Amino acid sequence: MTPDQxxxxxxxxxxxxxxxxxxxxxxxxxxxxxxNGWIKSVTIAGTVYIDLSSxxxxxxRAKTGQFATQFHGVAAQSHKGGDV
Numbered sequence: 001m002t003p004d005q006x007x008x009x010x011x012x013x014x015x016x017x018x019x020x021x022x023x024x025x026x027x028x029x030x031x032x033x034x035x036n037g038w039i040k041s042v043t044i045a046g047t048v049y050i051d052l053s054s055x056x057x058x059x060x061r062a063k064t065g066q067f068a069t070q071f072h073g074v075a076a077q078s079h080k081g082g083d084v
């Protein structure tokens with residue numbers, strides 16, 4: 001492989017460090033986002049690393065409301081201001 005064929009570097013950061021940077025006490029949100037395929041990750045020697053470009057893309061998509069969901073049942077009633 002020649003230098004012009006080398007793959008681009010991927011910025012990775014450990015899930016624990018990302019969670020800490022985001023102000024979350026645990027990595028459970030990152031696990032959910034990974035499980036849903038919203039962010040990319042890789043496990044190296046038992047440590048989960050988050051692809052920072054996919055994390056930035058996730059936040060951009062979230063800003064547009066792409067992950068917003070409709071409320072159902074009692075939650076929908078209380079969200080509309082109705083009596084429960």
